[in-house]
Amino acid sequence: MKLSALIALFADWGWRQLLLVTVMFLLFAMMLFSQDFTQVAAGVALFLFGMTLLETGFKALSGGILERILRASTARQSHSVAFGLASTALMQSSSLVSLITVSFVGAQMITLAAGIGIIIGANLGTTTGAWLMAGFGLKVDIAAYALPLLVLGVLLQLQKGQKIRGLGAILLGIAFLFLGIHYMKLGFESLQGTFDLTAYAMTGLLGVLVFTLIGMVITTIMQSSHASLLIIISALATGQVSYENALALAIGANLGSTITIVIGAMAANAWGKRLAWSHVIFNVGTALIAIVMIDGFVWLVDGLAGLLGIAADNYLLKLALFHTLFNLTGVLLLWPFVTKMADLLTTRVADKPVTREQPLYVIPAALSSGDTVRQAVTLEVGHLFDNSYGLIAQGIGLRRSVIESEESLAHAVQNTRRFMPLDLEGDYEQKVKNLHNAIVEFIGQAQQRDLPQAVIEPMYQLRRASLNAVQAVKAIKHMHKNLARYGVSEQAAVRQKYDMMRISLAKLLRALRRQMQAEKPLPSEQMDAFFSHWQQQIDETSRQLQASLDQDIRQRAMSAHIATSIMNDEVYWRSLANHLLLAMQLFNQAQNLPDKQTGSGELDAIAPTF
Structure with a gap:
């Protein structure tokens, strides 16, 4: 040499x-x-x-x-x-x-x-x-x-x-x-x-x-x-x-x-x-x-x-x-x-100033035991949810503080005058996809260790929850361009359709936010009822939106070009809402899986902030 x-x-x-x-x-x-x-x-x-x-x-x-x-x-x-x-x-x-x-x-x-x-x-x-x-x-x-x-x-x-x-x-x-x-x-x-x-x-x-x-x-x-x-x-x-x-x-x-x-x-x-x-x-x-x-x-x-x-x-x-x-x-x-x-x-010894996209919990030190693996993945998925929640709120033109307050969401949506310019593509890559990649990689490393089934099973649920949160953000990426354009349209019929989707998503985000901030996960029966209620709400809003859109098309209240855009966005909206709900349901199920290592029916953890 x-x-x-x-x-x-x-x-x-x-x-x-x-x-x-x-x-x-x-x-x-x-x-x-x-x-x-x-x-x-x-x-x-x-x-x-x-x-x-x-x-x-x-x-x-x-x-x-x-x-x-x-x-x-x-x-x-x-x-x-x-x-x-x-x-x-x-x-x-x-x-x-x-x-x-x-x-x-x-x-x-x-x-x-x-x-x-x-x-x-x-x-x-x-x-x-x-x-x-x-x-x-x-x-x-x-x-x-x-x-x-x-x-x-x-x-x-x-x-x-x-x-x-x-x-x-x-x-x-x-x-x-x-x-x-x-x-x-x-x-x-x-x-x-x-x-x-x-x-x-x-x-x-x-x-x-x-x-x-x-x-x-x-x-x-x-x-x-x-x-x-x-x-x-x-x-x-x-x-x-x-x-x-x-x-x-x-x-x-x-x-x-x-x-x-x-x-x-x-x-x-x-x-x-x-x-x-x-x-x-x-x-x-x-x-x-x-x-x-x-x-x-x-x-x-x-x-x-x-x-x-x-x-x-x-x-x-x-x-x-x-x-x-x-x-x-x-x-x-x-x-x-x-x-x-x-x-x-x-x-x-303060936390280093980190950008939100950096993993905070799925780090090598957390691989030392099954308990810390499960806790780390739970907290990191909560971190990813929080980033997703912020991006979706921005995507529909609302501040997090508005969603987290008691303010009327319908009033906030209807009084929107403009949408702030966003780089949702870049934010998605940095704040959501990177975190999801880190979670998947960490779970892969954990699977190479001899961990009990009580740890492996909830990790599968959490990985699926993470994936659904990612899919929800991808849906808002597709919607945002038309939302920013037609969400403040001078045409009342056009704006009404986007307001319906925005209000529905805002109410869902508020409900999910409150649930994620609860001290303990919902019991399975209550989570099923929560999921069923919001599925019905989404279906009902979809029926109302489509009926109103059909009427506007018959009365020629909007052009066919705009009508097809609304139809496409309605598909993205339903996908976004359903992925958010499924992510929440999977996350809740993972926390409720019996922890045979500790003898507890719930993960004794600090609830991550959504």
Whole structure:
């Protein structure tokens, strides 16, 4: 490859790809240089792979249980914190809990304050991993337990059932975690005979800052504070790092864990970004407290270690105790201010000024669970309806404010003097079709995931509702040219026909608007009655219009040219009204479909604005 082509290739890459290639090159070079380092690196790789399998297994095995408990655990702040702590302690993955929480907050299924509670609870839950590794992982030959788990895990993975395969993934994950700990321990023990890393130990504030930065970098690269803590504990157990420097590394690992949620929030909306900011504030604040008060924490750890029966030279358990204490301190200090922080972030981290055509909810972060997929599609279809409603209102020459008021629509229509110039073709492409494309693409991505039928079925309904809204806007595109021309005609007979269609559509838009703004969808029976009533209204208006048009043609009150235009527009008008009604009916049906994941007969969602 020519040098210029190579330079062009690197220029096309983003910073993530360049960072990945750089890290891989450095790792490869160091593994060629040192067999001992290869063992440590292999241990870390096995540990990270095990965590990935654990996340996959818990997602498959839970079948929505995690999301269900999350939604039920936000009534009180204490419940949110307890959920974050318990779920992270169980799954040993704060990143999974954090990313699911980002998607739930982004879809507005839980409040920002509840999300903050879960995040700080998850931070406290990560400390359980340090206790397990320090108290058990490095003192027992856990590689002996890994092999039977590998056999059982592979056997279960070969089965067809989703939950059985999920259990197999969990067993394999635990096995690889054990193997990772084993090889990392061996690597550091071998490395001790080749290098003496303690020669680079640093004391005082400078040592705390330098090793905090090192811990942060390690966690940023591996995207796992659990893996970072394993490295720290393994290095401490083999004497490759001093106790004081290990404490600073633990602070850095905690600080570096914010990168995972920040990256996850990049694809989220403003609510997800607010939650990510709260995580950054919490971790940075906790790290600063730990750095400034590290001598006090060391003194407290020594005192509590004596009370708990931890030997004075058992630095592994003392490191785990330190990790728990400074995280607990951060939780206790932030606890009283969670609600105020949520309010402040809502004010300060504002929604970016976006054009109405951009998707607001069907974003990658919403693909994390079936609940958020269903909620995101529901809200985005509501967003598309709102755009469609605005374009149709403009197309018939009325302002949204008039339709949404109590003003007489007949009076507003009959007193129209002119139609504002519109680019309905461009607006349709940008504000409606683009959104519909995004919805269809998002549903396609969701279908590639193993989602329950309770999620798939309403998505089909919502997609059809979206398509009908698109068809309604296409109908107003065809009508608008003649509406703008004949809707203000000096010929009373001509104007009357267009006024009839405009009044009918305005009344329908007002009824649909009010229905979409209702707190809950109509029960199926009431929706059927609503649909039937408006079908009758459309049919009756059509009969009156055609009877009046026939009479005008017989009396030659208008030219044949105008009469045929009215006939064509009457077809578009009926199509528009029917597509709007069908879109509303499908949307309502999708919300009323039983949600077997949550056990609720209705989607517990914030109603989108139409």
